[in-house]
Amino acid sequence: xxxxxxxxSRKLTKKDVSTAAWRWMFFHHCAQNYERMQGAAYxxxxxxxxxxxxxxxxxxLSEALTRNLVFFNTEPQIGSIVPGISLALEEDYALNPDxxxxxxxxxxxxxxxxxxxxxxxxxxxxxxxxxLLSIGIGMSEGGSPIGAIFFLVSWLAIVVxxxxxxxxxxxxxxxxxxxxxxxxRLKNMITSSLTIVGLIVIGGVASMTVKxxxxxxxxxxxxxxxxQEIFDKIMPSLLPLIVTLVSYKLINKxxxxxxxxxxxxxVFAALMVALKVM
Amino acid sequence: xxxWQAMLIGLFAYLGRNQVPWLFxxxxxxxxxxxxxxxxxxxxxxxxxxxxxxxxxxxxxxIFIGQIVPGGALPSDLNLAAYIGIPLAIVAGGNADMAxxxxxxxxxxxxxxxxLTMTVNAMWAHRADxxxxxxxxxxxxxxxxxxxxxxxxxxxxxxxxxxxxxxxxAESVISSLPQFVLDFLAVGGKMLAALGFAVLLxxxxxxxxxVSLFVLGWVVMASFGLTTTALLLIAIAxxxxxxxxxxxxxxxxxxxxxxxxxxxxxxxxxxxx
Numbered sequence: 001x002x003x004x005x006x007x008x009s010r011k012l013t014k015k016d017v018s019t020a021a022w023r024w025m026f027f028h029h030c031a032q033n034y035e036r037m038q039g040a041a042y043x044x045x046x047x048x049x050x051x052x053x054x055x056x057x058x059x060x061l062s063e064a065l066t067r068n069l070v071f072f073n074t075e076p077q078i079g080s081i082v083p084g085i086s087l088a089l090e091e092d093y094a095l096n097p098d099x100x101x102x103x104x105x106x107x108x109x110x111x112x113x114x115x116x117x118x119x120x121x122x123x124x125x126x127x128x129x130x131x132l133l134s135i136g137i138g139m140s141e142g143g144s145p146i147g148a149i150f151f152l153v154s155w156l157a158i159v160v161x162x163x164x165x166x167x168x169x170x171x172x173x174x175x176x177x178x179x180x181x182x183x184x185r186l187k188n189m190i191t192s193s194l195t196i197v198g199l200i201v202i203g204g205v206a207s208m209t210v211k212x213x214x215x216x217x218x219x220x221x222x223x224x225x226x227x228q229e230i231f232d233k234i235m236p237s238l239l240p241l242i243v244t245l246v247s248y249k250l251i252n253k254x255x256x257x258x259x260x261x262x263x264x265x266x267v268f269a270a271l272m273v274a275l276k277v278m
Numbered sequence: 279x280x281x282w283q284a285m286l287i288g289l290f291a292y293l294g295r296n297q298v299p300w301l302f303x304x305x306x307x308x309x310x311x312x313x314x315x316x317x318x319x320x321x322x323x324x325x326x327x328x329x330x331x332x333x334x335x336x337x338x339x340x341i342f343i344g345q346i347v348p349g350g351a352l353p354s355d356l357n358l359a360a361y362i363g364i365p366l367a368i369v370a371g372g373n374a375d376m377a378x379x380x381x382x383x384x385x386x387x388x389x390x391x392x393x394l395t396m397t398v399n400a401m402w403a404h405r406a407d408x409x410x411x412x413x414x415x416x417x418x419x420x421x422x423x424x425x426x427x428x429x430x431x432x433x434x435x436x437x438x439x440x441x442x443x444x445x446x447x448a449e450s451v452i453s454s455l456p457q458f459v460l461d462f463l464a465v466g467g468k469m470l471a472a473l474g475f476a477v478l479l480x481x482x483x484x485x486x487x488x489v490s491l492f493v494l495g496w497v498v499m500a501s502f503g504l505t506t507t508a509l510l511l512i513a514i515a516x517x518x519x520x521x522x523x524x525x526x527x528x529x530x531x532x533x534x535x536x537x538x539x540x541x542x543x544x545x546x547x548x549x550x551x
Contacts (some may be wrong), residue, residue: 026299029308031406031425033399040406044422047415051511062413069403069410069418077305126481129309136315137336137343138506147336148319152310157304185505189525193480193517195489200513202343202482203495205506207470208474209340211468241493243469247476248489258353261473262382269466273458278465 010093012049017084019048021167024083025160028076039071045083046090053094058226064090067102074113075120080163082112084170085177093172104175112181119187123194131198134205140209210240216277227277243268279369279447283324288322288438291361292321294538296392297429299400314338314360314381321364323383334364334377341378344478355388361437362444370449380448385395395432399425429468491516531536 024045031040037211043065050068054061068090086105093100132151140147170177190253214228231238247265250256256264293301294312301307310316318335322328338492363381370376402425409417455463483489501511 023301026303027422028303029297030299031399031402031422032297032341032396033373033403033425034393035400040403040422040425040487042517043406043410044419047418051415058413061415062411065410065413065415065418066407069406071439076303076310090398100344102493118540121480125309126344129313130478133313133315133339133343135506135510137339138509140315140332140336143333143435145322145328145332148315148332151313152306152316156302156306159309160302163302185525189521192524193521194518195488195516197513198482199479199491200495200498200516201490201506201510202475202478203492203497204499204504204509206471206492207496207500209336210471210475212465235497237496240472241496241500244472244475245480245489245493246518247472248479251476252478252483257384258473259374259475261471261476265469265473266466269469270462271331273462273465 010091011053011095012087013148016049016052017168017171018085020045020083020087020171021080021164023048023160024076024080024167028080036069036071038076039069042072042083042086043068046087049087049163050090050094053091056202060094064094070106072109072113074117075125077159077163078120078124078166079113079116081166081170081177081181082109082165084172085112085174086170088171088174108175108178110179114183119181123191124159127194128158131194131201134202136200137203137209138201191257206244207237207241210237212239212243212245212278214239214278279325279365279441281442283365284438284442284445285363285434286324287361287441288323288434288436290317290324291357291437292430292433294357294361295429295433297395297426299423299426308357312357312360314342314356314364314442318358318364320416321361321368325365325368330368330373331364334367334374335360337374337378337467337471338363338381339474341382341474343470343474344476344481346488353389354385354405355392355434356385358388358391362440364449365441366444367452369445370452375463376452376472378467379463391432391436399428423488513546 014046024041027044028038030044032038046068047065050061050064054064072082085108089100089105089108093102093105132155136147136151138147139150162236167181173180199241205206214226214231216228217224217226219225235241243265247261250261269278290311294296294307294310296304296308296319298304298307301310311320315332315335318331318333318338319328320329320331322335325331338356338360342354342359345353345356359381362384364377366380367373367377402421405424405462406418406421409421479489479492483492495513498504498512504512
């Protein structure tokens, strides 16, 4: 297999690659469906480059479009590197069909989409997005729009350039991009720092958001003993913390579904209200 | 609610849906304006009550904060939950608790709609197949673009109609709720946020000790009443300490070790020869 990039072995211009990157940026989920997921979007993204590569060769173009319409599914934002790599491989193949084969293109896609879906879902969608949302919730607590605006602006400012950059990087590096993706050390560093920042910030915002105020108070002579005050003296918002951690334990250890915990919390709340505790 | 308001909210509900290209794909769409926090702001502006919108957005967002979408299968449709739940609660004179009460069942209902759309939408892939066989790249692109049509009809149509026709009904239901139910919604609605954070914890925590970081953030915030930005800076400092201690200054290791091979673990690797 030859995937070494000599400049004279290229036919696609910077603009062609950029167009493809923008096509992925916008259209990656247009025809998302359970059968092919992002398959149609994948072909859409590469189609411009393929048209140029195959020119009047209708048969070549038809084959290229068809092989890119197959099932593809990844986290589209971090995964934008994959169609970038594919574009480079398609170019190699179109320009030099004897030294390249189509199998490597299919197997590259298939090998990368799973791991990248994992990284993207856990890091980007599962950690970065909730961190920014948490900060936004914290800022918007009193009903101020600042937090919502902060979330939207910061999320777009981070992810849009990243998505574009990864696509271009994927094209530039071709198969070498696989090394970038499989850099465990870098991945661990990013994961640990995001996780730590995330957990602390999310913990703080959760303390402002989860509430379980106790109304119950005892009357003894002229003195009123409020249960809530006793709790507050131990630690502010202790009960909500307990409710959150118990919910987590039920999901994590007992493998309760989110819906089961939801019903559990509602039953507990109903009970507390009925007993006039809360 | 005016028809134009219902339509505008319906339009944003569509923009915040999964199969929508217009706002940088899912980045500005599903993960942007589709988030209940942002939905709250948008709905607040359209209904001319930004504060109520934001408060409801925050409450609904907290419940769904831990939700990711593995393989396109929604656990709960937070888009429908937010874009119907929040405006109905606002026009009916309800508060954030009411938005939560409406959002939870709507989220479950939305999953059925989502699954229907995701199934029907396969027709565009088949249309693309046909044109690909003819070598017509332009029609392949058009097929992909047309994929956003069904989600538009589904989301814009259902949200607009529900809001326009349902506002009066929601108002009469909410205003006739007995005190016990209102108390219950107030308590349950705020406690349900615990679920959102529990799901999120379950998703982020990979080693058990990490739960202590969540507790740290909670205790520091609850005890000292910091701003979120101040807490963020503390969190970054802790993260830097950890990274320094674990990975040191040795940059040499940054050159990767190839864990993912393009063989992908499957049994045919003939292309290597």
